[in-house]
Amino acid sequence: MTIPSPGPFTGRTLDGLGRDLRSGRTTSAELTALALDAIAGGAELNAFVTVDAAGAAEAARRADEELAAGIDRGPLHGIPAGVKDLIMIAGMRVTMGSRHFAGHVADADAACVARLRRAGAVVVGTTTTHEFAYGPTGDRSAGGAARNPWDPSRMTGGSSAGSGAAVGAGLVPLALGTDTGGSVRIPAALCGAAGFKPAYGAIPADGVFPLSRTLDHVGVLAATASCCLLAYQALTGARLPEDPVGEVRVGWLEPGSLFPADPRVAAAARAAAGQVEGETRMAPEVLELFRETYLAIQSGETAAVHAGRLAAAPDLFDPEVLDRLRQAAELPAWRYVRALDARRELEEHAEALFGPYDVLATPTVPILAPPIGAREAEAGGERIQVRAALLGMTSPWNVLGRPALTVPAGLVDGLPVGLQLVARPGGEARLFAAARRTEAGGQG
Amino acid sequence: MTIPSPGPFTGRTLDGLGRDLRSGRTTSAELTALALDAIAGGAELNAFVTVDAAGAAEAARRADEELAAGIDRGPLHGIPAGVKDLIMIAGMRVTMGSRHFAGHVADADAACVARLRRAGAVVVGTTTTHEFAYGPTGDRSAGGAARNPWDPSRMTGGSSAGSGAAVGAGLVPLALGTDTGGSVRIPAALCGAAGFKPAYGAIPADGVFPLSRTLDHVGVLAATASCCLLAYQALTGARLPEDPVGEVRVGWLEPGSLFPADPRVAAAARAAAGQVEGETRMAPEVLELFRETYLAIQSGETAAVHAGRLAAAPDLFDPEVLDRLRQAAELPAWRYVRALDARRELEEHAEALFGPYDVLATPTVPILAPPIGAREAEAGGERIQVRAALLGMTSPWNVLGRPALTVPAGLVDGLPVGLQLVARPGGEARLFAAARRTEAGGQG
Incomplete structure (x- = not known):
């Protein structure tokens, strides 16, 4: 299952990146620079709407300082992450993929972004959403369609289209999405990533622009199920046993x-x-x-x-x-x-x-x-x-x-399943x- | 405030009736017979839809036997009561005031009816409801309009129309109603009774035909606020202090x-x-x-x-x-x-x-x-x-x-306020x- 144009995080897990960060083989600043370069280089995918290079570099520097000082926030510490463009990020342009909010700047972090930051992650920018998240195709957005990294003529699926493209293409190792009918899982699947929609309310939706409030779930996209689990635990404080939990039918x-x-x-x-x-x-x-x-x-x-x-x-x-x-x-x-x-x-x-x-x-x-x-x-x-x-x-x-x-689950005709x-x-x-x-x- | 045609329970309180029952001055059988006679005599009010004379007489007999044996179920023991014709009573015809349910026989008691019986009350029959309780006038019902005991050419208000007429006319000292926008309070007020709509859910609505489930309340109609309080406490187990609770503004x-x-x-x-x-x-x-x-x-x-x-x-x-x-x-x-x-x-x-x-x-x-x-x-x-x-x-x-x-609150032009x-x-x-x-x- 090899993507035509691998990115810096293709084949990398959060676990492996964490080991490299803690062993000194890399730094958050280096990972963040890799992400920012890859995002710029992969612009044709239209995975990102707004990139905060300066803010990300600053956050990465702090993450590195903390690690050097022995402050370790856990598995997301120093990890570059994308955030769907309808999840509020204080001071950033967040557009909901809509011309209604073309110039909208969020005044506070959504709860999940605040948790992401507390967990040490580095927010690099906002990822394309289908307009107002109202569509599973990911190809109707004020900034244009997101494109599938396995074949840019094809859709990513949506509505967390850019998060799927960004993780699938290895531009970032982690992204937040929202899932009202499949909007995390669909783009993850079509772009070759893993995606987890937790139970309703497990990650609070405060500060997320609503699509359908009793159906909206905040979720995560990453390379593997284990990566999703690490992110889920970091964002919720949940601790699931890593060892077998008995027979699973x-x-x-x-x-x-x-x-x-x-x-x-x-x-x-x-x-x-x-x-x-x-x-x-x-x-x-x-x-x-x-x-x-x-x-x-x-x-x-x-x-x-x-x-x-x-x-x-x-x-x-x-x-x-x-x-x-x-x-x-x-x-x-x-x-x-x-x-x-x-x-x-x-x-x-x-x-x-x-x-x-x-x-x-x-x-x-x-x-x-x-x-x-x-x-x-x-x-x-x-x-x-x-x-x-x-x-x-x-x-x-x-x-x-x-x-x-x-x-x-592998490829069919060169496209992820x-x-x-x-x-x-x-x-x-x-x-x-x-x-x-x-x-x-x-x-x- | 004298009604033109007083009934046997005009001017009587639950408290006073309870004293008479316990002192031997009357029996539940006697009160029930008075109610049944008054209902028959007051047929022009159309307050009742179905009267269960045999069932009521039997319940009254049991209530008297219990009291004689020292079993006292409290303030409603032996008290005849009407029940709005959309609250289920096992084995009785309950029509919702609608031709859709003209022959409908309930298969189980509503929760509030079961509580009424446990409190010792005697169910004498069903009281006219505006069709499906969908109207505050009380004058559209498959069995015809209920009539105001203070002037039978006027409406009772609704939708608990018959409960208002029955208590207002002194046919019974107590009735159950439901209140979705005022359906207990309106007929109580227009017929010269007291009526209490408790907090939402205080008396469970299970077994009550719904009008609007997040607005529907089960309530009580009786001669005075104190009577309503006795009934409310008997139906919910709530115990409110009878003495002053400090300054009430x-x-x-x-x-x-x-x-x-x-x-x-x-x-x-x-x-x-x-x-x-x-x-x-x-x-x-x-x-x-x-x-x-x-x-x-x-x-x-x-x-x-x-x-x-x-x-x-x-x-x-x-x-x-x-x-x-x-x-x-x-x-x-x-x-x-x-x-x-x-x-x-x-x-x-x-x-x-x-x-x-x-x-x-x-x-x-x-x-x-x-x-x-x-x-x-x-x-x-x-x-x-x-x-x-x-x-x-x-x-x-x-x-x-x-x-x-x-x-x-008195009369204006001979009509209750x-x-x-x-x-x-x-x-x-x-x-x-x-x-x-x-x-x-x-x-x-």
Whole structure:
């Protein structure tokens, strides 16, 4: 799995970088300079919106001073990181990928950025987001589409498009994203990175521009599941056992029961999952209820965020985003209320679906990264909608707020495939244990 | 304040009835027979939908046996009570005042009915509700309008219309109601009874047919505030101090800042409130936010309850209810989501409005009971909508879930006026202390 143009962090783990920093083989200043150079050199990917070279250099200098003085903030100390362009960074331009906020400067750090800094990481800049995070393709943003490092004519997936591109291309070893229906996992999968959407609320969303408040999750993108785990622990204070947690039962969730899948993609993910304890399927009526519930909750909450702008300055929206927002604004309230009820019902369906398994495995995305701008594609002999396909495997786990992870699962036609692993509530230790057990998790 | 046709429980308190029961001056069987006779004799009021004479007689017999055996369930022991016709009573016909449920028999007791029975009360029957509780006038119900015992050509108010008529006419000394925007307090006030809407959730709503789940409150109607307090304590296990709880600061909330009021009604309520510590006003923009928030939450939640019936059998609804449901079904979801936000904002506005006061006093309803069927009226020289007027003083306290009480405040033109008292969260003891202090609370 070799990327055409490797970056300075391609093949590097947070663990390895941390060892190099502490052994004196490198410095945060050096890593940060590598990142800044690579970002400049990889400009065609459009992974970053705003780069704070001076601020990053200063933060790296402090990180190095602290390490030299014996102050060690842990695994993220001195690590350069990108932050999605709708997560507030004090004093920086944060645009939400929108012309509405073209000149917007955040006045305070989001909670997750404050935690990132406390953990010693070096914020190098903001990464491209699909406009207002409202789209899983990552190709509609005020600053233009992010481009897939494995083939720049293809989309990164989104909405954390630049975070996926930046980590996938090895420009930075770590990035923050947000995930409302798959927006961390989709670009991670399509760009060859790992990505973790923790349980709802595990990383607080304060200071993150909302898309859909009961579905929005803050997550992390990095090279491997183990890197994601380090970052997750650093950002939450969670401590998961690194040793086996006893038997972990993994079930293969038949992807076709969620969405028509490219058989090559399904096969690659299945191979990466390795030996599993069994297979399961989502019943069509449960799938339909997941889809309706996701759409209703997201539509109502997103339209509430943008009602003022929709009325006052609709022309500043990207036309596709505008069209979707207008549809969302028409959803009747009673459907939203029903969806809140359905959520409780879906908890029970999910319990039945998990059955004897601790972790369910699927492809993260059932298709390969489509060309930028594509809205229709083919999968499994069917004509499919690209947005629906991208979200098809991921969005149910936002409805339920369950922890979900994507890990690289090899290449098909030279493009990355992701394996998604989903846990029960509180099942993070088993989730990462399952990742270590898979073919995919064993690489990295 | 003498009603034209007094009933057997006119002028009787739960306390007095309890003394008579325990001294042997009466029995539950006798009280129940009085209630059943009065209900039959007062049929023109249409206060009751279904009467369970045999079940009530049997429950009364058991209550008497228990008392004779020294088993005393407290202040409701042996007391005949009416239950609004959308609160489930096992084995009884419960119709929601709707042709959709004309033959519906409940299979289990609602939680509040189970508590009522455990407290020893005797359920005599179901009381008329406005269809699906969706209206404060009480004059649209499958079994016809309830009629005001002070003038049967006038409405009772609703939606707990029959509970108001039954207690106001002295047919029973106690009734259960539900209050989503004022549906306990409005009919209590217009029929000359006291009515208490406890804090949200204080009496569980399980087994109550929903109108708007985050606004629905179960409450009680009885002759006086003290009777309501006895019933509330019996149904919740709450124990409030009967002695003064220190100084209780009452503020007069200028009714005109909520809705145009009949000046005679306002004056009667103000007189009943007695000496107050000061006056306050609701700002127009806060009022507007209360109105919008109430309407959005109720519309979304109510339409969610009835969406299936609206699609499948619209003609079974009363035409006015149908028209309102269809409007409610069109409310966009984003307005509901915004309303949930506004609710939090309104908490802060309410704190400012209460300011130094523990309890706010207003008229319960700003007008006298209008003729049955009336939808427009005059108040303070303005043409007003009857539904909006009825709800004008009461609905804000449902948005916030605050405890609110109405007590009789005399007559204007031979029709009852209510004084509403509203407390801060947790302020029940001060609320009832304020009621005892008022002119109104001192009577009864």
